[in-house]
Amino acid sequence: xxxxxxxxKYAKNYEIYVYKARNIExxxxxDEFKSATRDYIEGIGIRIFDRCVGYAYTNSLDVEDVEYxxxxxxxxxxxxxxxxxxxxxxxxxDVRTFSTEDFFVxxxxxxLTEMMNAAREANPFVRxxxxxxxxxxxxxxxxxxxxxxxxxxSHFSYVILGMEVKNEVAxxxxxxxxxxxxxxxxxxxxxxxxxxxxxxxTSYASKIDSFVxxxxxxxxxxxxxxxECLLNNVNGLNIISGSSVLKDKxxxxxxxxxxVEDNPLIDYMTSSYxxxxxxxxxxxxxxxxxxxxxxxxxxxxxxxVLGEKSTGNAAGGFRNPPIVGSGNIIVYGEEEKLENxxxxxxxxxxxxxxxxxxxxxxxxxxxVKCSFxxxxxxxxxxxxxxxxYGNIFSLLKEDVVVSMERKNFGGAIVPxxxxxxxxxxx
Amino acid sequence: xxxxxxxxxxxxxxxxxxxxFHRKLYTVLVITKEHFEIKSYGDFSGVGVRVLKNGAWGFAxxxxxxxxxxxxxxxxxxxxxEVSSQIKKKSIELSGGNLATGYFKTPGYEDILxxxxxxxxxxxxxxNKDILSSGADSTKVFYREAxxxxxxxxxxxxxxxxxxxxxxxxxxxYVKKDGEIVDNLFGVGINGSWKSLIKKFPENFGExxxxxxxxxxxxxxxxxxxxxxxxxxxVVGLLAHEAIGHTVExxxxxxGCATTGKLGKRxxxxxxxxxxxxxxxxxxxxxxxxxxxxxxxxxxxxDKGILKSYLLDRExxxxxxxxxxxxxxxxxxxxxxxxRMRNTYIERGEWxxxxxxxxxxxxxxxxxxxxxxxxxxxxxxxxISKVYEIKNGSIEKLYRGTTLxxxxxxxxxxxxxxxxxxxxxxxYGQCGKWQPxxxxxxxxxxxxxxxLGGM
Numbered sequence: 015x016x017x018x019x020x021x022x023k024y025a026k027n028y029e030i031y032v033y034k035a036r037n038i039e040x041x042x043x044x045d046e047f048k049s050a051t052r053d054y055i056e057g058i059g060i061r062i063f064d065r066c067v068g069y070a071y072t073n074s075l076d077v078e079d080v081e082y083x084x085x086x087x088x089x090x091x092x093x094x095x096x097x098x099x100x101x102x103x104x105x106x107x108d109v110r111t112f113s114t115e116d117f118f119v120x121x122x123x124x125x126l127t128e129m130m131n132a133a134r135e136a137n138p139f140v141r142x143x144x145x146x147x148x149x150x151x152x153x154x155x156x157x158x159x160x161x162x163x164x165x166x167x168s169h170f171s172y173v174i175l176g177m178e179v180k181n182e183v184a185x186x187x188x189x190x191x192x193x194x195x196x197x198x199x200x201x202x203x204x205x206x207x208x209x210x211x212x213x214x215x216t217s218y219a220s221k222i223d224s225f226v227x228x229x230x231x232x233x234x235x236x237x238x239x240x241x242e243c244l245l246n247n248v249n250g251l252n253i254i255s256g257s258s259v260l261k262d263k264x265x266x267x268x269x270x271x272x273x274v275e276d277n278p279l280i281d282y283m284t285s286s287y288x289x290x291x292x293x294x295x296x297x298x299x300x301x302x303x304x305x306x307x308x309x310x311x312x313x314x315x316x317x318x319v320l321g322e323k324s325t326g327n328a329a330g331g332f333r334n335p336p337i338v339g340s341g342n343i344i345v346y347g348e349e350e351k352l353e354n355x356x357x358x359x360x361x362x363x364x365x366x367x368x369x370x371x372x373x374x375x376x377x378x379x380x381x382v383k384c385s386f387x388x389x390x391x392x393x394x395x396x397x398x399x400x401x402x403y404g405n406i407f408s409l410l411k412e413d414v415v416v417s418m419e420r421k422n423f424g425g426a427i428v429p430x431x432x433x434x435x436x437x438x439x440x
Numbered sequence: 441x442x443x444x445x446x447x448x449x450x451x452x453x454x455x456x457x458x459x460x461f462h463r464k465l466y467t468v469l470v471i472t473k474e475h476f477e478i479k480s481y482g483d484f485s486g487v488g489v490r491v492l493k494n495g496a497w498g499f500a501x502x503x504x505x506x507x508x509x510x511x512x513x514x515x516x517x518x519x520x521x522e523v524s525s526q527i528k529k530k531s532i533e534l535s536g537g538n539l540a541t542g543y544f545k546t547p548g549y550e551d552i553l554x555x556x557x558x559x560x561x562x563x564x565x566x567x568n569k570d571i572l573s574s575g576a577d578s579t580k581v582f583y584r585e586a587x588x589x590x591x592x593x594x595x596x597x598x599x600x601x602x603x604x605x606x607x608x609x610x611x612x613x614y615v616k617k618d619g620e621i622v623d624n625l626f627g628v629g630i631n632g633s634w635k636s637l638i639k640k641f642p643e644n645f646g647e648x649x650x651x652x653x654x655x656x657x658x659x660x661x662x663x664x665x666x667x668x669x670x671x672x673x674x675v676v677g678l679l680a681h682e683a684i685g686h687t688v689e690x691x692x693x694x695x696g697c698a699t700t701g702k703l704g705k706r707x708x709x710x711x712x713x714x715x716x717x718x719x720x721x722x723x724x725x726x727x728x729x730x731x732x733x734x735x736x737x738x739x740x741x742x743d744k745g746i747l748k749s750y751l752l753d754r755e756x757x758x759x760x761x762x763x764x765x766x767x768x769x770x771x772x773x774x775x776x777x778x779x780r781m782r783n784t785y786i787e788r789g790e791w792x793x794x795x796x797x798x799x800x801x802x803x804x805x806x807x808x809x810x811x812x813x814x815x816x817x818x819x820x821x822x823x824i825s826k827v828y829e830i831k832n833g834s835i836e837k838l839y840r841g842t843t844l845x846x847x848x849x850x851x852x853x854x855x856x857x858x859x860x861x862x863x864x865x866x867x868y869g870q871c872g873k874w875q876p877x878x879x880x881x882x883x884x885x886x887x888x889x890x891x892l893g894g895m
Contacts, residue, residue: 037774044695047527050520051499053774057484069480073503083483090479093561119520123527143695143816146874184696187816255472256578256614257621319475334468335478369813370821371843375620379843379893380813380821401845403893 024088027063033332035152040122042145059332062087069335099318105295110281112166113196129206136210145174156293163289178213185216186383193424196282219398228362229436233421233428250316269305270413278341285425291328291336343426347416357391379403401439409433445593456492461591462773469583486773489514493521495531501774535757537734537764540600544728548633552605555634570646576613598733608868617657624653627868631726662827662839668803674865677881678809681784683820683848689779690756697816708852714742718782724867725783725880736766771875786883789858793885796857798833818848843893859885
């Protein structure tokens, strides 16, 4: 269908985003296979730049529905003040985002079962609370008055939640997850095994005394407590709103020796893309390099408001105007074997997750879950009723050690990270 | 549409067949400081088909309303159920329920449809301007609207059409203080009309909200530790939903959580009656009928401190040997129904709010729930926006926000006063459990003991 012809009736400047995907999802609940679903989603998002910007979408590609969406986008554009920005520097890079068309419900069930069996193999006392495997195979296309980019994708993601239950005594649950765009790299067995291992011996957790000491953050916990907070703070939208605490710190040394890279150009990682949601060419870049804040992340709108250039980080699907997102996140630092990191701790914690909150300014507090006391270089016992609090940016101002062992969640590669002087309250 | 469903039903050989036509029209306006960040309209509509065959579920969906496409979809769901049944250990059976027939509609549905987008944009622009001109350094103001049309048809007799309108406005003000950014949030979401929504924002709202934010920014951090606390309705709603409600969802109960095996046992003070209801007027979690076609009525979960019921869909109701409580909900046509809450609240008591304050020698009034987390063992941690110190029966001092932690059942067991004043206060935003759901929560003011975070 000629979408340009339809939209040009309403505006000269526009952006059309077309999405088509076949989705499969299979789920398990309480140690049992639960359900399978399959659907085909297609849709179109139309952004009109007519002195002002308006957006509309529909999940039907019928001519009448597309025309109605175009008319609605034009109407939305007219309701507010001038807001004129048109994406520029459009371009596409080579990155592999597609591996197969041939993936079916039966394949998804196989991988889900493999993940659950691996968890049980690692820990016969594991109870699988829930698990799911999703596949999304399709194509996305971006059309402007002058350009037309398209990209096929095959996206596989999987997650498992479980806890250890011994003699009806349940430990704290933990989560493991993975993802890839390459069906040959699906590692459901590895992810399930990791879940079983991570909850081992947590059924009989015990209380400990308060102390100030070292802590090793698991890769997933480090991602949740630091990377998500950092990404919020460098997001152009939060720079504009003023809610970012890093708003005026570009070029300054804000951390110790940690580096964080945003790289959307790694073959088959789940946050890879050959053109961003606005058609801007993606780039590899350091957000933080050796502790120095190097860049904010922008789409065309946020860069326009701040008088900068888009960093190729426009993100989102057809159901929203482009937001600001990130590519694959890679964390670097001074490396050491995990065994040695733990071996050097006199008294500290190995933390897998917290039930609590992390504020945008980096303040965090919460009860540690599925975590362990480390003493004299050894993991001693699982712990309960223990809280931690502090500020993650302050903790990482000191140089820290990261593990050689890294976890790849699909869209991020993150090591274990050891920090000092964390406040532990019980 | 029901004609198509009936025709297909005659051709699909299954124990149970469920069709859900689901049209959702969304409008989103977002202002960040002076800029309109988003002005968006969307239509996400289609048909979801769920089939129970040989004791296993199959689900498929299509965005087309044509007979051939819906038929293809039903056949695909049937095939998935057949494949699934080969690996499923336990067969699924369904309970009955109070099945719905007829037409159900939000009062004021047409008012939202007939109010122009310009009026809605002007209203939030005015609020934004007032907040900024009254001293806030930055703002975010959201208007979100979802108009829903659903037809639920099941092979065992449900046939209901439901129209819902769910508008909401959320405001955030930011104030800088000594290099730190302090924020304050207020939101209202309802099941109702545009006129009802804007009544919740009095003329001087923007000015008062900005002033309140500046007061919070100038306040000290509260002392931490165990304390007498009076929870206001938004905090009570969050406690009822997040820390209690999730632990009584049938799927969670079967996994193993704080309420497993506790039906008929005391879990809270006798002053506590906790309800989940799908029909509470303008409360935002009102749905009238759930997505399995069951009337979404009032379920008393805790009656005077005794655990009386779980929240169930038809599958889990069969496991417990009872009827569905009407808690099966799907967010959009392409989502499979899950057990979700609707409007979850604690019922009002005998005290006046002022009497509870006057009766408190030393403690804190906690106001403005800011979200949080709870585990399946009912241990929770919530963010609180404002903490008012109470000394000798009167409110003395405003402190900054903090965290509230504890075990929800212990907190409810320690309740010794519950107010007559009552409010739903969680209608903005959504609950997340694999898929979003519009819910509401609230209650009276109640006094208990809990752990406050400090600095």
